[in-house]
Amino acid sequence: xxxxRIARRSPQLASGAAVVLVFVLVGTxxxxxxxxxxxxxxxxxVLRPPLWAGGDLSHPLGTDxxxxxxxxxxxxxxxxSLVVGFFSVVVAGLIGxxxxxLGGYRGxxxxxxxxxxxxxxxxxxxILLAIVITAFWGAGxxxxxxxxxxxxWMTFARAARGSTLSVREGEYVMAARALGARPARIVLxxxxxxxxxxxxxxxxxxxxxxxxAEATLSFVGLGIQPPVPSWGNMLAQxxxxxxxxxxxxxxxxxxxxxxxxxxxxxxDGLRDLLDPRMKHHVG
Amino acid sequence: MAAGLxxxxxxxxxxxxxxxxxVVFACLLATGDPVDLLAPPEASERDKALLRRAYxxxxxxxxxxxxxxxxxxxxxxxxxxxxxxxxxxxxxxxxPASLELALASTLIAVVVGVPLGIVAAMRRAxxxxxxxxxxxxxxxxxxxxxxxxxxxxxxxxxxxxxxxSGRDGxxxxxxxxxxLSFWLLALLARLTRSEMLEVLDQDYIRTARAKGMGTxxxxxxxxxxxxxxxxxxxxxxxLGWQLGGAVVIETVFAWPGLGTxxxxxxxxxxxxxVLAGVAVLSAVFVVINLLVDLLYVYIDPRIRVGAA
Numbered sequence: 202x203x204x205x206r207i208a209r210r211s212p213q214l215a216s217g218a219a220v221v222l223v224f225v226l227v228g229t230x231x232x233x234x235x236x237x238x239x240x241x242x243x244x245x246x247v248l249r250p251p252l253w254a255g256g257d258l259s260h261p262l263g264t265d266x267x268x269x270x271x272x273x274x275x276x277x278x279x280x281x282s283l284v285v286g287f288f289s290v291v292v293a294g295l296i297g298x299x300x301x302x303l304g305g306y307r308g309x310x311x312x313x314x315x316x317x318x319x320x321x322x323x324x325x326x327x328i329l330l331a332i333v334i335t336a337f338w339g340a341g342x343x344x345x346x347x348x349x350x351x352x353x354w355m356t357f358a359r360a361a362r363g364s365t366l367s368v369r370e371g372e373y374v375m376a377a378r379a380l381g382a383r384p385a386r387i388v389l390x391x392x393x394x395x396x397x398x399x400x401x402x403x404x405x406x407x408x409x410x411x412x413x414a415e416a417t418l419s420f421v422g423l424g425i426q427p428p429v430p431s432w433g434n435m436l437a438q439x440x441x442x443x444x445x446x447x448x449x450x451x452x453x454x455x456x457x458x459x460x461x462x463x464x465x466x467x468x469d470g471l472r473d474l475l476d477p478r479m480k481h482h483v484g
Numbered sequence: 485m486a487a488g489l490x491x492x493x494x495x496x497x498x499x500x501x502x503x504x505x506x507v508v509f510a511c512l513l514a515t516g517d518p519v520d521l522l523a524p525p526e527a528s529e530r531d532k533a534l535l536r537r538a539y540x541x542x543x544x545x546x547x548x549x550x551x552x553x554x555x556x557x558x559x560x561x562x563x564x565x566x567x568x569x570x571x572x573x574x575x576x577x578x579x580p581a582s583l584e585l586a587l588a589s590t591l592i593a594v595v596v597g598v599p600l601g602i603v604a605a606m607r608r609a610x611x612x613x614x615x616x617x618x619x620x621x622x623x624x625x626x627x628x629x630x631x632x633x634x635x636x637x638x639x640x641x642x643x644x645x646x647x648x649s650g651r652d653g654x655x656x657x658x659x660x661x662x663x664l665s666f667w668l669l670a671l672l673a674r675l676t677r678s679e680m681l682e683v684l685d686q687d688y689i690r691t692a693r694a695k696g697m698g699t700x701x702x703x704x705x706x707x708x709x710x711x712x713x714x715x716x717x718x719x720x721x722x723l724g725w726q727l728g729g730a731v732v733i734e735t736v737f738a739w740p741g742l743g744t745x746x747x748x749x750x751x752x753x754x755x756x757x758v759l760a761g762v763a764v765l766s767a768v769f770v771v772i773n774l775l776v777d778l779l780y781v782y783i784d785p786r787i788r789v790g791a792a
Contacts, residue, residue, distance in 0.1 A: 327728075336753075423750075458625050
């Protein structure tokens with residue numbers, strides 16, 4: 202079995218892929234997996250402890266201050282993280298790769314202008330930019346995705362530009378140009394397919410930071426708004442119970458860490474697999 | 485030639501600052517009329533018009549921006565819509581606390597992260613190396629604000645070793661600085677390790693060893709010195725990132741810094757304070773980037789020769 206061989210060769214890739222698979226499944230199938238609705242309150246079941254602290258099976262991870270089931274809210278939270286992590290990278294990737302390829306292929310003033318804009322935006326931490334954008338546009342799922350995408354396109358632009366520059370002078374691109382192919386065709390048929398593999402690995406690396414950024418925005422009240430659960434807003438709401446019910450704070454953060462760790466491991470593993478030269482140099 | 489380089493970077497820095505201000509100004513305009521927020525619900529249209537005139541909000545947009553840039557250049561960002569104090573003073577009062585936090589966290593990250601990376605590179609493919617890689621991976625996967633809450637739970641609530649919040653001496657600085665430093669520490673450990681692995685493979689290292697030079701001397705005088713450029717870049721730029729990250733950490737620890745002020749202003753749409761905060765932060769980032777660029781010239785003679 203090929204999968205078995207890859208797992209033996211790269212346990213990191215295997216464990217990362219397993220975590221990501223579970224995360225994607227839980228996020229996608231949240232309505233089927235979650236035992237309770239995320240916003241159903243039961244004030245007779247407020248702050249129930251989890252199983253290991255004397256709780257019962259009806260609420261295995263306990264309940265929050267409104268009597269809502271923590272496990273179900275974590276499952277729905279996974280869905281939010283999945284959607285934001287994926288789509289914000291797609292938004293940033295579409296903008297960044299388009300501009301990066303354009304700059305790299307055209308060169309000259311276009312390239313200088315685009316990279317100048319990227320440099321200006323780089324001088325500003327992207328989480329702060331996302332905070333400012335969501336503050337002005339308003340919180341909510343779509344705005345968070347757009348804000349994170351707009352605040353971080355430059356990373357993709359730089360990566361795509363670099364790859365385009367190295368591909369641009371390739372013989373097959375020269376040949377296409379000599380045959381009279383138009384720039385759009387050369388970019389779509391010859392440049393993009395050749396820069397895509399490293400970009401996919403690069404994209405994987407970007408997902409965890411977007412998931413953490415969404416949690417951060419939701420934590421400060423500018424991301425996903427209650428009652429829709431996000432791991433970030435769950436943490437914000439349960440902060441006041443740090444002393445009395447520490448698991449309410451520990452569990453969403455733990456979920457966040459495990460998923461980010463899994464995606465990072467998958468990224469590391471993929472990079473080693475696709476570019477074995479890097480294996481000994483980058484940890 | 486070096487003066488020309490500095491002048492060019494200064495012009496770029498000023499342009500960067502102007503663009504950031506323009507973007508934030510445009511964002512502010514897009515959010516609607518601040519007078520609706522300022523005026524009490526029972527205010528008449530006449531009251532609102534008076535208020536609008538008092539804050540210069542009745543002028544054309546281009547004029548508002550030009551006037552804003554002109555005033556900003558002289559340090560006048562207007563007064564807070566809530567406390568009626570000068571916005572720049574409100575912001576600059578808080579800047580030292582944020583800088584203290586950002587510097588302390590960067591210091592922790594460098595002092596711990598770089599040696600970890602060196603040790604991992606020297607003990608390549610051993611348990612020590614694996615452990616450092618694991619720490620590096622974890623550091624890039626933990627949300628700093630959650631780590632902050634967990635540190636509070638352990639060191640402040642359970643063990644009572646350190647204060648939960650506030651700014652009162654080094655003890656209160658330790659937890660927020662630790663929480664903020666972890667991801668940078670991880671990044672530096674990872675980067676130092678990969679840079680050192682690359683450098684330790686070079687011929688001049690082999691020559692130094694062949695001469696009979698001790699391991700420590702080889703690592704410090706030949707290895708680290710050549711791995712320094714990317715480390716200085718990351719450390720310099722990350723001081724800016726740390727300031728950005730401090731926004732959230734400050735709210736967890738009720739740290740009286742610029743982040744807390746800026747976030748409060750953003751949530752209350754206190755426009756002058758938001759603009760002053762963003763301008764001050766951008767200025768700090770731009771100055772840091774400029775200093776890092778200039779620092780290269782001194783660290784790496786090859787750049788000096790290249791520039792000349």
